[in-house]
Amino acid sequence: MARILVVDDEEGIRAFLAEALETDGHEVTTAASGDEALRLTAERAFHVVLTDLRMPGTDGMTVVRRLRAEQPDTEVIVLTAHGTVATAVDAMKLGVFDYLQKPVSSLTELRLLVARAVERRALVSARDRAALDVDAPRLTWGDPTMAPVVAAIGRVAPTQATVLLSGESGTGKEVAARAIHQGSARASGPFVAVNCAALAETLLESELFGHEKGAFTGATERRRGRIELADGGTFFLDEVGELRPELQAKLLRALQERHLERVGSSRSIAVDVRWIAATNRDLHAMMRAGTFREDLYHRLAVFPIALPPLRARRADIAPLADTLLARACRELKRPGLRLGDEARAALVAADWPGNVRELANVLERAAILCDRDEVGVGDLWLDVTVPGAAPPPAAAPAELPTLAEQERIAIERALALHGGHRRRAAEHLGIGLRTLYDKLKKYGMG
Numbered sequence: 001m002a003r004i005l006v007v008d009d010e011e012g013i014r015a016f017l018a019e020a021l022e023t024d025g026h027e028v029t030t031a032a033s034g035d036e037a038l039r040l041t042a043e044r045a046f047h048v049v050l051t052d053l054r055m056p057g058t059d060g061m062t063v064v065r066r067l068r069a070e071q072p073d074t075e076v077i078v079l080t081a082h083g084t085v086a087t088a089v090d091a092m093k094l095g096v097f098d099y100l101q102k103p104v105s106s107l108t109e110l111r112l113l114v115a116r117a118v119e120r121r122a123l124v125s126a127r128d129r130a131a132l133d134v135d136a137p138r139l140t141w142g143d144p145t146m147a148p149v150v151a152a153i154g155r156v157a158p159t160q161a162t163v164l165l166s167g168e169s170g171t172g173k174e175v176a177a178r179a180i181h182q183g184s185a186r187a188s189g190p191f192v193a194v195n196c197a198a199l200a201e202t203l204l205e206s207e208l209f210g211h212e213k214g215a216f217t218g219a220t221e222r223r224r225g226r227i228e229l230a231d232g233g234t235f236f237l238d239e240v241g242e243l244r245p246e247l248q249a250k251l252l253r254a255l256q257e258r259h260l261e262r263v264g265s266s267r268s269i270a271v272d273v274r275w276i277a278a279t280n281r282d283l284h285a286m287m288r289a290g291t292f293r294e295d296l297y298h299r300l301a302v303f304p305i306a307l308p309p310l311r312a313r314r315a316d317i318a319p320l321a322d323t324l325l326a327r328a329c330r331e332l333k334r335p336g337l338r339l340g341d342e343a344r345a346a347l348v349a350a351d352w353p354g355n356v357r358e359l360a361n362v363l364e365r366a367a368i369l370c371d372r373d374e375v376g377v378g379d380l381w382l383d384v385t386v387p388g389a390a391p392p393p394a395a396a397p398a399e400l401p402t403l404a405e406q407e408r409i410a411i412e413r414a415l416a417l418h419g420g421h422r423r424r425a426a427e428h429l430g431i432g433l434r435t436l437y438d439k440l441k442k443y444g445m446g
Contacts, residue, residue: 007051034058075117143313157183167307170355173278189233215264241281
């Protein structure tokens with residue numbers, strides 16, 4: 001069911017509440033003080049915390065404030081005596097779920113309140129996942145090349161096996177990882193992803209394992225790592241081949257022992273995660289070269305799945321392109337834009353060395369540049385021969401826009417899209433505001 005922490009300085013109340021909740025199948029931990037509660041929550045995440053407000057030493061309000069700051073996904077119920085109802089109301093302003101008056105006379109009320117808190121946490125997690133997945137492309141639209149991949153995912157998803165996804169960059173490894181998560185018993189838990197290639201080496205250890213206050217310059221407070229945040233769910237480690245050797249060793253220990261240590265701490269923290277890793281590197285070659293640990297590879301490759309490149313599954317390209325174009329149009333507020341037949345054929349014929357990521361970029365650029373309701377071949381900036389159709393007429397060199405002209409057009413459209421708001425236009429273009437002002441001056445658009 002749920003992991004619950006009961007915090008109260010009275011032993012009888014702790015035992016009474018714990019027994020009632022364990023009867024409902026919950027995993028209950030108890031703490032006799034606020035200090036003990038903060039130590040336990042630092043070591044492991046809980047779904048629900050029930051805490052008394054008045055306790056010697058660290059009181060319940062301090063516990064509430066720390067939980068809201070460090071574990072905002074944890075639902076908190078405060079226990080309050082008759083004379084501290086006003087304090088309980090103040091706690092609710094901090095975002096606690098509800099309060100329960102002491103002495104607790106109704107076990108039914110207690111169980112119902114906890115069940116509602118657990119349900120809200122699950123609903124919030126589902127809402128957050130839906131917000132992330134609303135524009136996510138599917139794994140496949142039925143290309144036969146993808147059939148073995150779909151079958152493998154269907155087999156391994158319900159298990160707890162560690163999965164290693166391999167394939168070229170942009171082939172949809174994270175989409176596959178999310179499909180495994182959604183097909184597992186952990187689907188209601190978190191899905192946490194980290195791309196090792198996207199983070200500086202100096203930050204990666206802290207991102208993965210978290211850190212204690214004062215662990216290094218700039219560590220002004222305790223921070224839970226991404227692995228810890230995935231507790232109860234799935235942790236997806238993308239581009240695992242980019243890990244430096246010392247982090248490979250630390251990751252291996254976490255995999256083997258299901259415990260980790262934050263940077264700056266020797267305390268072992270239990271984590272319950274399902275591991276999925278991905279790489280576009282040849283890990284066998286890296287093992288031969290001594291740059292990737294063989295023992296870590298065998299821990300990760302319990303169930304390997306290779307994803308084919310986009311050019312090997314051409315039946316998926318057209319429906320994938322429709323999905324990606326629709327997503328770009330929603331972001332650009334250009335409803336009704338669609339692919340023309342020749343543009344669709346050109347997309348299917350292209351080789352896509354950058355796979356899905358390259359296709360997405362081409363379509364977003366086309367959505368920005370196209371002045372009509374239908375994207376044509378000329379909007380795609382592709383150099384392909386379309387099977388069964390005459391190639392588009394070659395433009396004379398003088399008719400091709402220069403890079404400066406393309407940049408000016410992109411700036412004009414970004415400004416139009418955002419109603420002349422320059423900061424938003426700069427963010428959309430991926431440049432700084434000062435850079436935008438310089439370019440406006442350069443092109444006489446100031």
